[in-house]
Amino acid sequence: MTIPHPAGYRVPPEGTHPPLLSPGYRSTVLRSPSQPLVVLPHRLTEVTGPLLTGDIGPRDHDLTAQHAGEPQGQRIVVFGQVRDSDGRAVPDTLVEVWQANAAGRYHHARDNWPAPLDPNFTGGGRVVTDAGGNYTFTTIKPGAYPWGNHHNAWRPAHIHFSLFGRAFPQRLVTQMYFPDDPLFAQDPIFNSVPDEKARRRMVSTFDLDATRPEWALAYRFDIVLRGREQTPFEEPHE
């Protein structure tokens, strides 16, 4: 039986993703490959991918409800749609998030800067998108924090996002930022994205209509994954 050559996923436009070597972010200097990447045409292993929907706990979508008490900080709802670059919703896909607490400290052994830990906040969550590709979780707004990249370096407040889509080329890890953060200009990670318009797509929007009255503010963060080529191409038979 001949297996038809499947349609692959489109190449991201230039400037969308950061160059692996971005010396302003010091850790890239010894961790970025020096050889050029080798193009891998998309075959069966690349047009498929992990479809993970299990093992979601009842409080995984609410980072404020994972301990005996409520965490400190501004309660927020973060929501949005996961779709592909053709505008098609990506349903039933796992969204994983992690973040610092309201003081800008991570619940992690290697984060030891002198900001308080919060016994009521771990900072990890996961949800699966609904049939329309939508996700929602509740958390607190993370704080900014200093890091050792350069003198007086501060990371803008952000939430880490991990997405799978439905195929291996759609895998994406990104960071969601908050509107109008004055720390953007000095942050080499945010600014590693060459295209300024692409950079802005990592910034959530405040959504007054989605706020929960007398409960929580709301930020919308839509995530766009790679779309698929429309027509399968033929590979010459060998």
Add this chain to the structure above:
Amino acid sequence: MSELLTPSQTVGPFLSLGLTWPTGHLVVPEGTPGAVLVSGVLYDGAGDPVTDGIVETWQADADGRFDHPDDPRGASGSGFAGFGRSATDEDGRYRVLTVKPGPVGDGQAPHIDVSVFARGLLDRVVTRIYFPDEAAANATDPLLASLPPERAATLVAQPAGDGVLRFDIRLQGAGETVFLLV
């Protein structure tokens, strides 16, 4: 209509808060007949182990099938998830327990697709694991055959005892692993 993509950013040093699962490294349950432990060390360009990275694997089942609707042969229906992930430990080591995938039937040798994430990687890097007992299939695999032999060798795991394969990943410098643009 073509919407513009969301850019990639690094996982940062604290990825274990969001990405580690107790059984994430088990593509198959412990005790599965024919299971193989794929393990190795993630190194940076100075030859130091990367102790805050995560390695993910994606592969066909032992019959070369995917339980995925976009497999043109149809979803296998086997329930085989095919996915593993292992954060690197204090020695930079990852471990994934899996089975060797079967050939998918399009001329490629059995392989596992791999994503590596870490602080200092602004986007994942992708590579592949091939198997040392598949010399004939490896010799005609389109990817391996397109590479100089010393580069192709970085993609072939090494036997490391009964049921154990070693696959080190070198991000940069001498013996740098071949990384793939997918």
